[in-house]
Structures are given as C-alpha cells and as structure tokens.
Amino acid sequence: xxxxxxxxxxxxxxxxxxxxxxxxxxxxxxxxxxxxxxxxxxxxxxxxxxxxxxxxxxxxxxxxxxxxxxxxxxxxxxxxxxxxxxxxxxxxxxxxxxxxxxxxxxxxxxxxxxxxxxxxxxxxxxxxxxxxxxxxxxxxxxxxxxxxxxxxxxxxxxxxxxxxxxxxxxxxxxxxxxxxxxxxxxxxxxxxxxxxxxxxxxxxxxxxxxxxxxxxxxxxxxxxxxxxxxxxxxxxxxxxxxxxxxxxxxxxxxxxxxxxxxxxxxxxxxxxxxxxxxxxxxxxxxxxxxxxxxxxxxxxxxxxxxxxxxxxxxxxxxxxxxxxxxxxxxxxxxxxxxxxxxxxxxxxxxxxxxxxxxxxxxxxxxxxxxxxxxxxxxxxxxxxxxxxxxxxxxxxxxxxxxxxxxxxxxxxxxxxxxxxxxxxxxxxxxxxxxxxxxxxxxxxxxxxxx
Amino acid sequence: xxxxxxxxxxxxxxxxxxxxxxxxxxxxxxxxxxxxxxxxxxxxxxxxxxxxxxxxxxxxxxxxxxxxxxxxxxxxxxxxxxxxxxxxxxxxxxxxxxxxxxxxxxxxxxxxxxxxxxxxxxxxxxxxxxxxxxxxxxxxxxxxxxxxxxxxxxxxxxxxxxxxxxxxxxxxxxxxxxxxxxxxxxxxxxxxxxxxxxxxxxxxxxxxxxxxxxxxxxxxxxxxxxxxxxxxxxxxxxxxxxxxxxxxxxxxxxxxxxxxxxxxxxxxxxxxxxxxxxxxxxxxxxxxxxxxxxxxxxxxxxxxxxxxxxxxxxxxxxxxxxxxxxxxxxxxxxxxxxxxxxxxxxxxxxxxxxxxxxxxxxxxxxxxxxxxxxxxxxxxxxxxxxxxxxxxxxxxxxxxxxxxxxxxxxxxxxxxxxxxxxxxxxxxxxxxxxxxxxxxxxxxxxxxxx
Numbered sequence: 001x002x003x004x005x006x007x008x009x010x011x012x013x014x015x016x017x018x019x020x021x022x023x024x025x026x027x028x029x030x031x032x033x034x035x036x037x038x039x040x041x042x043x044x045x046x047x048x049x050x051x052x053x054x055x056x057x058x059x060x061x062x063x064x065x066x067x068x069x070x071x072x073x074x075x076x077x078x079x080x081x082x083x084x085x086x087x088x089x090x091x092x093x094x095x096x097x098x099x100x101x102x103x104x105x106x107x108x109x110x111x112x113x114x115x116x117x118x119x120x121x122x123x124x125x126x127x128x129x130x131x132x133x134x135x136x137x138x139x140x141x142x143x144x145x146x147x148x149x150x151x152x153x154x155x156x157x158x159x160x161x162x163x164x165x166x167x168x169x170x171x172x173x174x175x176x177x178x179x180x181x182x183x184x185x186x187x188x189x190x191x192x193x194x195x196x197x198x199x200x201x202x203x204x205x206x207x208x209x210x211x212x213x214x215x216x217x218x219x220x221x222x223x224x225x226x227x228x229x230x231x232x233x234x235x236x237x238x239x240x241x242x243x244x245x246x247x248x249x250x251x252x253x254x255x256x257x258x259x260x261x262x263x264x265x266x267x268x269x270x271x272x273x274x275x276x277x278x279x280x281x282x283x284x285x286x287x288x289x290x291x292x293x294x295x296x297x298x299x300x301x302x303x304x305x306x307x308x309x310x311x312x313x314x315x316x317x318x319x320x321x322x323x324x325x326x327x328x329x330x331x332x333x334x335x336x337x338x339x340x341x342x343x344x345x346x347x348x349x350x351x352x353x354x355x356x357x358x359x360x361x362x363x364x365x366x367x368x369x370x371x372x373x374x375x376x377x378x379x380x381x382x383x384x385x386x387x388x389x390x391x392x393x394x395x396x397x398x399x400x401x402x403x404x405x406x407x408x409x410x411x412x413x414x415x416x417x418x419x420x421x422x423x424x425x426x427x428x429x430x431x432x433x434x435x436x437x438x439x440x441x442x443x444x445x446x447x448x449x450x
Numbered sequence: 451x452x453x454x455x456x457x458x459x460x461x462x463x464x465x466x467x468x469x470x471x472x473x474x475x476x477x478x479x480x481x482x483x484x485x486x487x488x489x490x491x492x493x494x495x496x497x498x499x500x501x502x503x504x505x506x507x508x509x510x511x512x513x514x515x516x517x518x519x520x521x522x523x524x525x526x527x528x529x530x531x532x533x534x535x536x537x538x539x540x541x542x543x544x545x546x547x548x549x550x551x552x553x554x555x556x557x558x559x560x561x562x563x564x565x566x567x568x569x570x571x572x573x574x575x576x577x578x579x580x581x582x583x584x585x586x587x588x589x590x591x592x593x594x595x596x597x598x599x600x601x602x603x604x605x606x607x608x609x610x611x612x613x614x615x616x617x618x619x620x621x622x623x624x625x626x627x628x629x630x631x632x633x634x635x636x637x638x639x640x641x642x643x644x645x646x647x648x649x650x651x652x653x654x655x656x657x658x659x660x661x662x663x664x665x666x667x668x669x670x671x672x673x674x675x676x677x678x679x680x681x682x683x684x685x686x687x688x689x690x691x692x693x694x695x696x697x698x699x700x701x702x703x704x705x706x707x708x709x710x711x712x713x714x715x716x717x718x719x720x721x722x723x724x725x726x727x728x729x730x731x732x733x734x735x736x737x738x739x740x741x742x743x744x745x746x747x748x749x750x751x752x753x754x755x756x757x758x759x760x761x762x763x764x765x766x767x768x769x770x771x772x773x774x775x776x777x778x779x780x781x782x783x784x785x786x787x788x789x790x791x792x793x794x795x796x797x798x799x800x801x802x803x804x805x806x807x808x809x810x811x812x813x814x815x816x817x818x819x820x821x822x823x824x825x826x827x828x829x830x831x832x833x834x835x836x837x838x839x840x841x842x843x844x845x846x847x848x849x850x851x852x853x854x855x856x857x858x859x860x861x862x863x864x865x866x867x868x869x870x871x872x873x874x875x876x877x878x879x880x881x882x883x884x885x886x887x888x889x890x891x892x893x894x895x896x897x898x899x900x
Contacts, residue, residue, distance in 0.1 A: 067640035195888035
C-alpha cells in the first residue's frame, strides 16, 4: 500500500533471534514503525540450549518473551505467526495473520538442522535448534537411563547406554561433554542395577578435527579434554545410516538407542521465496551491504545470509556475533536513509571477538585473536561472556545460580521427563524383555551394579 | 513368590507423591526391601503447580526426580512404569515392566480431576494435576493474549480475553488470582493493540462460598480479596455446558476461549482393581489403620483413601498433610510388624496443622487452629511454609529467588509458549479474521489500546 512520502517508513523484521531483535532495538529511536514477526513468542539464547537438553537448565532460564524484551520500544509491534510468502514486487510479506506492507524488509529467520538429504533420520536423531528439540532430547536421554535400569538383556542395556552425537562443532562438543557428565557425575548414585558410568558417549566428526572453525590448538585441546573425560571421539568418520536400533559409522554398525544430530545446518526456507541465488546451505548470497541482489530495501542477516567480511573476504561465521553485528549494520543503514535519504552505503565488516566452546566442568577452549586458551580459565571466560550475554538480568542471575549450584553438587537441576504421559518406555522395554514368567521380581533384588 | 521367613519383607509402594515417598523414606532403616513405582520420574510439589500454569515458575523449580530424592536409601528401588493390575490373592502387582511380589502393598497413586461424567469437556477445559497439564494451560493462556492482540473483531477479542476458572477450592482461587495478576500486572506493557487489563477472569463455584473446606472467615476474606483484585466470582453457579466457543453458566452462555477445570477430583482408578467398597470419589474406604478391608497387608493412603480421624470421625482432607501423615502411620505399622511380629495396630489420627490458600501478591488466607488470618501476614506464612516444604534445597532457593524477583518487578519469569510448533494460533485467528483484502496492515498502525 502507498505511503505518503513523509509518513514514517515501515520496517518489517522476520525472526526474533539475535539479528532481528538487534535491528528492532536499534531502530527504536528512528522515525520508523517496526513490525517484528516470529513463529515463537520468545527469544532463545541458543548457545545455552544444550544445557536444557542435558537437564542443567530450564527453558525459561535461557529464553525471554520477545514482547517483554521490546516492551519499552513503542515503535515496535511484535507479531506471533509464520511468514508464508514474500512479494518483493508489491513490497509485502504474507503471514498467517494477513499481509504486511514494508518499505524495508529484514530477513533474520535463522537456520535449522539439515540431514543432508537423509530426512528419514530426523525421527531417530533429533537436532537441537528449538526449546522443543531440547526437551525432546532431554526426555530421550533420561528415558534411556530408565530403560537401561529395567532391561535385563546385556546387549539391549548396552544399546540404551550408548549415546551417539553426530557433528564435532561447538554444539556436538558441548553436548557430548555434558552427556558424559550426566552419566558419570550427576546420576550414578540414583540407580540400583545399572552403573550409568558405563554409558558410552560417542562423538562423530566427518572431518579430521573437532571444532573445524576454531584454531588447530583449540581442536587438539578439545579432543584431549573430551577423551580425558571419557568421550569416544571418532574423527574422519561419516554416518552412513541410522535405523531403529543402530547407527552405521562407515561400515561399522553400532547399536545405539540415542542419537543426537549436531551436524550441519540449513538456512530458513524463506530465502527460497526471493528467487535470488542461494549458497549450498540455502543462505542468501547478499551484497556487501547485506541487501538482497536487486532489492536494496530487502536485507538478509545472520544465519540466513552468506556474507563475507569486506576486508578479509572470509565468510562471516554463523554465530550470534555475526548476526548481532549484521543487525547493527543494517539498522544503521536504514536509520541513515530514512533520516537523510539515500546515501552511499558502506560494506559490512565482521569484528571477530573470538570464538569458544565449553567442554565440561571447568573445561573449555577459546580463540581470542591469535591467542588460544583452554581449561579452567577458558571455562570461566566462557561462563562470564555467555552469562553476561543473556538478555535479562533475571535470566543471568538464574543461570549463574544454577551453574554455581551444579558445579558445587555435580547434579543437574532439571531432570524432568515431560511430554508423553506416561513416559513411552514400554515399547523399548518390551522389545528386550524376556517372557513374563521369568520377569517376576521382588523388591529384594540386590542393588548390584552390573 | 515365596519368601523364606527370615528374608527381608518386600514392600511395594505405588505412587511417588507425598504419601508414597514418605513411606519409602520412613522404611529406609527397616529390614525391608522397598520398590516404589511411579508413571513419572519426578516427585511433584503439587501445591505450587498453579504457578507453573501461570508462568511464574518452571517445572523443574517444583519437581525433583524420585531417584534423586531416594538415592541414599539403599533399600529402595525406583521403577518408572504404570501399574496395570493388582492380584491380591497372589500378592502381586502387575506393571508394564513385569510383576512385583509383595508382602506389604501401599497404594498412594493419588487422584486426577473429574468432570462428573462430562468427559467431553476435558479437551476444552484442562485440569491441573500434572506438569504437562500446567504447561498446556500456560500455553493456552499465553496464546489467548497473543490471539487477542491479532483479532480485530471486538467480540472475538473479548472471548479471547475471557478466562473462566471452574471450581472455588484452593486451586481455583489460586489460579484465578494468578491469572488476574498476569493480565493486570505482568504483561500489559508488552502489548500494543490490546489492553490486557480488560481481560475478564471469572471464578465459578457451585456452592455458596469459596474454599468450602476452610473457615467462613477465610471464605469471606478470599471473596473480598479476589473481587478487590478484579476477579468476577460467581457463587452458587453450576457449569451446564462447555462448547468450542463458550461456557454455559446455568442458562447464561458466556463466550470464553479459555476454561480451566479446578472442580472435583477422582481417586486413581487403581482402587477399582481391589474389588472393595469405594466412596463417590472413587477412594478406597479404608480401616482405621489405613488397611484395605480384608487385606491387612495392603494399605491405601493420601488422595486414594477415604479415611476419617479416629477421634473426631471427620474425614481426612485430600491435602499433602493428610498424605504425609498417613504415610508416616503406615510406615510405622510396617516397621513395627516386620521387627516385632504382628501386634495390635493403632488407629490413624489426623493432626490438622491448618490450611491455607494464596490469593495473590501479598494476599492469602490461613486457618490455623481456631485462628483465621489473611492479607500479607497470611501470604508470608504461606510462602514460608510452602517454600520450606519443597523437597530439595535447590528448589527452595530457586523458588524463593523467583518469588522475590517476581514480587519486585511484577513480572512472570516463565512466559514461554512451548509444545506445538509453530504455536497453534492460526485456527483461532482465522475463525475471526475478516477477509484478506481488509487485513493488509502496515507496521504503522498506531499502538492504540483498544
């Protein structure tokens, strides 16, 4: 719809992740009206999602309602809904609540996990992108230990206690480390028959080293730390199949009840609606100013954008920092144009503030500039940065409290199996349960660790 | 199966609520082996469940894995599963993991909500007994406000903003008060089009007063406080029907998108397996020693038991205190008999430590002995008792922190819409959405409260 020239410009932001939220906040003082639309009502601090999956944190500890984050930004409206189409010619966004006309459009819908054409694996090997993903993984992991306590058949029990994490990036490394801690430190005392310490946690990486995006030194340190903790790391190993009972690594068939997918992401399918060139990961190949080729008033940022640093020409990594910085950049471009009319736009430059990954209790790796550190120092730095990064004070305080507590007592605070009611243990168990006649137990069964 | 006379006696406890958990703990030092079986892996502090439903707390704040609670009790095994049958003659419990032979059986499977034969209402009017119930109610409540922000049709919006709580007992009173606070204090600033303060919270009670189990004074005070807060209380009012759009109160049809069922409970169906007399609520009518008629080694306690105080002959209320005290009593009976052989059993006496209900911020009512207090004092007392009551220190600290925080900033810490992905707003919205042509919006729409 037509806007009279002096009416405030309309900015539509798709996605309330790091990038989109930053744009909306940065435009608070600009003469624009912003509509931010997201499928969920909360902003998620994704870097800590693995701690929800491993029962250390509750979802509310790492998420905040978008409305609340933006409640003081009176020129921003938050819409809960799904964008179904983008009509570049009409400058309109179609969503399940109607249509939105825009003068500027910012696409920051992020990415989801990709199975490289093996979508059939998704049922058996959930990824970790959303809160619901995390709760499902938590549920499966905890049920696996419960099932292991029940089954008598050693092979079935071993399978229940075998956790395979696919993908040696930060998420995979963090998940593997946390799972190892759950099995070895948090829960052993809680079980009578099964020794959860005997659980196997296997981290599979296709390339020759972990954390390929980080320094060699960090990779080496992460590998050493994980192995020291008891994680089995398989490098140069590809998952060739995942069936109901097992994971196939190369030619080896490994019976494993639990598989978690932390390999490869694919940008939001929204990019495809634009009819412009995408890269292999489905990201929009944007101009140096983050705009979509042929549409200077449409931007793609964060995990949706294939962007390079203007100086080094090296690709901007798919991390929070990249999304935040692109968000700042685009917000400034829009702010400048609506205030002073079109001007020559600069090119996006990525300031690498360093990258890090936590491995376990008092273990992490961090690359800062040319420096690469590990161990407790890196872990403290990691904790500090991530906690400080959390959006609201409340969350900060909670997470810190929770961490201190977990660190002190080596437990996990959120070990609840929710959803599905009663827990779907039955199928698993019956599959490995001997006939009834042999199953009669008495409470007397000695608490022997097997 | 047969036990040699000097083998430790087998105790099977069904249900890890207040009563069952207490029995297992109390028998820790007895020469028995205990198996505690529950459908869920956690003990739930039900008195605070309404705070999960109203987005103040996370499930993990008020629940603790049963295994963890009992981890130091080496003579206790925890089984995650569902009991499907009880074979009194063979002294066996059948569950989906096999069978358990027992010398003593303690039934403490609690109760669920009852719709008095209108089970069709359950889909529209969820009850509040489990964590999943609470998350579903939270989800619906939060989505209702989101939908209200979207719809343009005033009637549809009013329906979205109408919350009906059925049942004027503690749960209903606490839910109504908390919902009123969410709408009036926690979220108004977060919305642009809708004024959430205009939301209606209606509490429906069939009897002539709220909190029928408490003193007249408490009822009067609760009524006054709720009305003062803006809750519409309808006494002597029966729900005659609940359809997709509305609730029927007597002959009045009240369009309401949100209905929560807090009226009436029914004991676990397990009681029916015993073939003994049950009361109207499906509770086992037990002997003064809490045993099931004709089966001195089988006990029913807590919400599963219809028990009276030995002195006053007045029924023991279905509250945590009742379950805990019956648990103590039964554990002592068992402990005494296994140590010294059968002896004359005493009769259960209920020590009423008082009852209380919270109404809202700094408002509660409490009956202690003949005293009835209200307001801030009662609220502080309520907070103190409930927080102290929480099983693990961690939870205590968390909940206290969370309360202090919410009290300070009048917000709610856990406002996440999870499960269902993307949120199922669509159907609601489209039902009331004008045709597309009229729906094109611009981000400019003034943030007018309507």
